[in-house]
Amino acid sequence: MNAIRLELDKATAFLPEGLLDEVKAAVPAAQQALEQQTCPGNDFLGWMHLPSGITPDFLAEIKACAATLREHCDTIVVAGIGGSYLGARAVIEALGNQFEWLANDGSNPIMLFAGNNIGEDYLAELSAYLRHRKFGVINISKSGTTTETALAFRLLKKQCEDQRGKETARKVIVAVTDAAKGAARTTADQEGYTSFVIPDNVGGRFSVLTPVGLLPIACAGFDLDALVKGAADMEAECSSDDNIATRYAAVRNALYRAGKKIEILVNYQPKLHFMNEWWKQLYGESEGKDGVGIFPAAVDFTTDLHSMGQWIQEGERTIFETVISVEKPRHTVLVPHDEENLDGLNFLAGKRVDEVNKMAELGTLLAHVDGGVPNLRIVMPELNEYYLGQLIYFFERACGISGLLLNVNPFDQPGVEAYKKNMFALLGKPGYEAETEALKARL
Ligand code: PA5
Numbered sequence: 307m308n309a310i311r312l313e314l315d316k317a318t319a320f321l322p323e324g325l326l327d328e329v330k331a332a333v334p335a336a337q338q339a340l341e342q343q344t345c346p347g348n349d350f351l352g353w354m355h356l357p358s359g360i361t362p363d364f365l366a367e368i369k370a371c372a373a374t375l376r377e378h379c380d381t382i383v384v385a386g387i388g389g390s391y392l393g394a395r396a397v398i399e400a401l402g403n404q405f406e407w408l409a410n411d412g413s414n415p416i417m418l419f420a421g422n423n424i425g426e427d428y429l430a431e432l433s434a435y436l437r438h439r440k441f442g443v444i445n446i447s448k449s450g451t452t453t454e455t456a457l458a459f460r461l462l463k464k465q466c467e468d469q470r471g472k473e474t475a476r477k478v479i480v481a482v483t484d485a486a487k488g489a490a491r492t493t494a495d496q497e498g499y500t501s502f503v504i505p506d507n508v509g510g511r512f513s514v515l516t517p518v519g520l521l522p523i524a525c526a527g528f529d530l531d532a533l534v535k536g537a538a539d540m541e542a543e544c545s546s547d548d549n550i551a552t553r554y555a556a557v558r559n560a561l562y563r564a565g566k567k568i569e570i571l572v573n574y575q576p577k578l579h580f581m582n583e584w585w586k587q588l589y590g591e592s593e594g595k596d597g598v599g600i601f602p603a604a605v606d607f608t609t610d611l612h613s614m615g616q617w618i619q620e621g622e623r624t625i626f627e628t629v630i631s632v633e634k635p636r637h638t639v640l641v642p643h644d645e646e647n648l649d650g651l652n653f654l655a656g657k658r659v660d661e662v663n664k665m666a667e668l669g670t671l672l673a674h675v676d677g678g679v680p681n682l683r684i685v686m687p688e689l690n691e692y693y694l695g696q697l698i699y700f701f702e703r704a705c706g707i708s709g710l711l712l713n714v715n716p717f718d719q720p721g722v723e724a725y726k727k728n729m730f731a732l733l734g735k736p737g738y739e740a741e742t743e744a745l746k747a748r749l
Contacts, residue, residue: 310550352512356537357695358538368517381440385458386482390455400694401577420432421452429461444525445482455490463475502516511587514584537699568626571586571628571630572605582606608670619679633687639659641659
């Protein structure tokens with residue numbers, strides 16, 4: 307298959323002899339534990355064979371719902387947070403035209419996101435904008451009770467009903483949630499919204515290939531078949547013990563054991579910013595527990611070379627980089643010749659902007675490696691649905707293996723509850739009286 311590639315030589319050169327082999331020796335057991343579902347968190351392995359299990363009928367259902375939303379809405383607000391948000395946004399931004407929303411020619415709905423923060427100004431400004439739009443809402447929450455999302459949805463539901471009438475609102479509000487539990491399910495059933503189920507055995511950060519990601523991606527006008535095909539091809543590729551995902555997992559764990567505690571995901575395409583954000587959640591929530599875990603950071607180059615470049619080049623040598631490199635951009639822009647050459651850029655005349663970008667990438671890689679920063683490189687032939695599908699499954703699979711190599715349960719996130727408990731106690735939520743008292747005593 308045409309596939310994304312992984313280059314490791316600029317990272318493995320930093321490893322002490324024997325360390326990578328030691329880590330690699332543990333890979334088959336991790337693979338087996340995943341495949342035979344004997345690992346910790348084994349009730350959350352539904353993502354593993356999800357791509358190959360997606361049927362044309364299921365995709366047709368998603369596409370039909372997306373078509374209804376596209377017909378009745380010029381704007382679609384996706385309400386969700388964390389795993390119920392980042393995957394969809396990552397794919398939509400990676401594939402979309404970054405300025406289409408400004409041109410707003412109506413060929414695609416404007417996709418907006420809410421429920422991923424509690425900023426009052428954000429919600430006020432969103433509401434003001436929506437006042438002039440024919441908008442719909444996709445309410446995504448597995449638990450159906452997440453405060454950020456529930457709060458935004460309460461506001462959006464009311465505005466949609468007030469603005470478009472209860473009957474139309476019913477047509478343009480869709481729920482993606484648990485089959486039976488949670489307030490989002492209760493509301494969807496009571497109001498008669500179209501709804502999709504998030505499978506019990508797929509955790510939030512692994513759910514982009516369920517309706518959580520697929521419905522918004524289809525609404526934005528992208529090709530679900532190619533996305534799922536890419537993921538399914540990568541799923542097949544990852545069945546052996548030595549594959550692109552196990553190699554990535556092994557090298558990053560060997561680097562961690564060699565003192566490289568921070569991994570920085572790097573892109574050279576602004577469209578990949580939210581892919582970085584999705585990856586940070588995937589790896590951060592999966593590995594950061596029990597007092598261990600590679601810290602996942604991310605930068606957008608060359609932009610952040612002008613802010614974080616100094617630290618990366620010369621700061622504490624506890625970092626490594628994983629660069630996502632896109633071989634072929636969608637468009638061609640040539641640097642024009644200028645008679646006066648006041649900016650001194652005529653040495654670039656006739657070259658593609660991407661050639662400048664690629665030389666920045668190569669120059670940075672060499673400089674950072676010279677500065678003591680191991681570099682891994684993931685090469686994507688193009689930024690399209692098929693390769694994004696591959697990339698998503700590759701990262702998910704590698705994350706499962708990597709977490710097991712670290713000896714943690716990669717599929718839970720007990721630490722996320724701590725802030726919620728305090729927030730509910732401070733807000734006086736019924737049932738939290740004892741915690742409220744305890745916190746007050748501390749303040
Ligand atoms: O990965 C996770 O489990 C979390 O990031 C959740 O996706 C996030 O907290 C949102 O949860 P929910 O979908 O229940 O609203």
